[in-house]
Amino acid sequence: MAKSFHIITYGCQQNVADSEYIARLLTAGAFTESLEAETADIVLLNTCSVREKPENKVYQKLGYLRSIKRRRPGMIIGVCGCQAQREGEDMRARMPGIDVLVGTAQIERLPDLVTQALETGEPVTALDLPTKRADLEEYDDFPAVRKLVPGAQSQLREFVPIMFGCDKFCSFCVVPYTRGRERSRNLPDIVAEVTALVEGGTKEVTLLGQTVDSWKSPKSAGLLNIADRRGAEMLKFPDLLRAVDAVSGLQRLRFTSPHPKDCTPELIAAMRDLPTVCEWIHMPVQSGSNEVLERMRRGYTRERFLEIIAQLRQAVPDIAITTDVMVGFPGETEQQYEETLSLFEQVQFDGAYMFIYSPRPGTKAFDAGDEVPKEIKSSRLQRLVAIQNRISRERNEALLGQVFEVLVESAGDRPGQLTGLSRQNKTVHFDGPESLIGQIVNVRVHEAAMWGHIGTMEDR
Ligand code: SF4
Numbered sequence: 001m002a003k004s005f006h007i008i009t010y011g012c013q014q015n016v017a018d019s020e021y022i023a024r025l026l027t028a029g030a031f032t033e034s035l036e037a038e039t040a041d042i043v044l045l046n047t048c049s050v051r052e053k054p055e056n057k058v059y060q061k062l063g064y065l066r067s068i069k070r071r072r073p074g075m076i077i078g079v080c081g082c083q084a085q086r087e088g089e090d091m092r093a094r095m096p097g098i099d100v101l102v103g104t105a106q107i108e109r110l111p112d113l114v115t116q117a118l119e120t121g122e123p124v125t126a127l128d129l130p131t132k133r134a135d136l137e138e139y140d141d142f143p144a145v146r147k148l149v150p151g152a153q154s155q156l157r158e159f160v161p162i163m164f165g166c167d168k169f170c171s172f173c174v175v176p177y178t179r180g181r182e183r184s185r186n187l188p189d190i191v192a193e194v195t196a197l198v199e200g201g202t203k204e205v206t207l208l209g210q211t212v213d214s215w216k217s218p219k220s221a222g223l224l225n226i227a228d229r230r231g232a233e234m235l236k237f238p239d240l241l242r243a244v245d246a247v248s249g250l251q252r253l254r255f256t257s258p259h260p261k262d263c264t265p266e267l268i269a270a271m272r273d274l275p276t277v278c279e280w281i282h283m284p285v286q287s288g289s290n291e292v293l294e295r296m297r298r299g300y301t302r303e304r305f306l307e308i309i310a311q312l313r314q315a316v317p318d319i320a321i322t323t324d325v326m327v328g329f330p331g332e333t334e335q336q337y338e339e340t341l342s343l344f345e346q347v348q349f350d351g352a353y354m355f356i357y358s359p360r361p362g363t364k365a366f367d368a369g370d371e372v373p374k375e376i377k378s379s380r381l382q383r384l385v386a387i388q389n390r391i392s393r394e395r396n397e398a399l400l401g402q403v404f405e406v407l408v409e410s411a412g413d414r415p416g417q418l419t420g421l422s423r424q425n426k427t428v429h430f431d432g433p434e435s436l437i438g439q440i441v442n443v444r445v446h447e448a449a450m451w452g453h454i455g456t457m458e459d460r
Pocket of ligand 1: 168259
């Protein structure tokens with residue numbers, strides 16, 4: 001009988017996309033997906049290292065899985081993702097019983113590695129990662145079409161990873177160490193994947209990357225290694241947007257997350273001109289203080305960030321803008337924190353992911369010391385959240401009476417209600433028959449909340 005697997009995912013959208021991909025690989029490799037960790041033959045934890053909290057949760061979960069494994073000794077426990085990459089064999093030392101330990105650049109091998117662990121009963125490890133530019137000379141890890149595993153079904157909305165790793169080395173971030181140096185998939189592969197997804201029923205595609213707008217690829221296909229690429233003419237992210245926009249039948253195109261440094265006038269013009277590109281951007285700012293931005297090594301100033309926001313709003317007047325921000329970065333003074341508050345008031349983001357700085361071993365900021373006390377960090381976060389919640393609600397209230405195009409995703413919480421996403425990436429609830437799920441309808445909104453709107457469907 002086919003062995004069953006269950007995947008538990010922590011962290012970012014990239015991890016969610018990786019987990020979907022792993023599930024497809026394992027299914028194609030004759031494993032079956034199980035809804036329950038308690039009864040699955042193989043349980044995989046796809047981990048995140050961006051903050052300390054999810055890392056601790058993984059250890060709690062591993063302890064629980066070990067208690068199951070004591071009753072079912074044949075069970076396989078696997079750990080993949082950023083924490084597996086960052087901690088490596090230390091994870092096994094701290095939590096014996098991990099059968100399969102796989103780094104971020106090795107997930108293609110999971111079916112083979114799991115099979116090996118099942119057959120031999122011995123622990124297996126695969127952690128190779130291109131952390132140096134020079135390593136990329138030999139590096140070619142891009143499956144031709146990641147989503148096109150036989151038997152896989154297209155969802156209404158799909159995430160398509162277009163690049164892996166990051167070259168920015170922000171001082172607080174582990175990603176360049178856990179996902180390696182930046183590598184972009186080539187344009188024909190991405191377009192082929194999107195085309196196949198759309199043919200399978202996908203209406204909306206989100207291109208994914210740690211700094212998605214720094215995607216680049218040689219104009220002539222086949223230049224896989226860095227040496228060949230030197231001096232080659234390169235395609236940039238707006239070129240990719242144009243190519244994906246041209247995929248016949250695609251209704252909506254999004255991308256996340258861009259980095260302000262790579263947000264060029266060409267990208268803004270592409271957002272303005274391409275019909276499928278949605279009126280939404282998630283642009284992480286991290287801080288409103290130039291001193292803090294410099295210590296974070298973000299590569300832009302508050303003034304430059306504000307200039308980008310103004311250019312975006314001028315080019316795409318109905319754009320929704322969301323962001324990531326952290327408070328309590330080492331050495332952040334009250335004055336510097338207030339500058340973040342004033343930036344939020346000035347920009348009027350539609351929404352924000354707001355975090356307390358979490359020290360990550362191995363990063364520059366970790367060694368800097370000068371930690372802001374915990375209570376101060378918490379109170380700073382609370383004040384910022386209160387401000388942003390008010391702004392989100394006010395911005396949604398200002399849109400009352402307008403009509404939004406909604407991709408209907410599912411039934412709502414109460415009978416007769418449907419729910420979907422506007423092009424501005426806001427949730428919209430309205431009444432309608434379930435036969436509309438999967439379709440795009442117009443909804444006039446009459447009630448605002450922090451998260452989005454309630455409305456009434458316009459005549460079709
Ligand atoms: S841009 Fe900075 S925060 Fe984003 S993944 Fe790269 S290093 Fe991390």
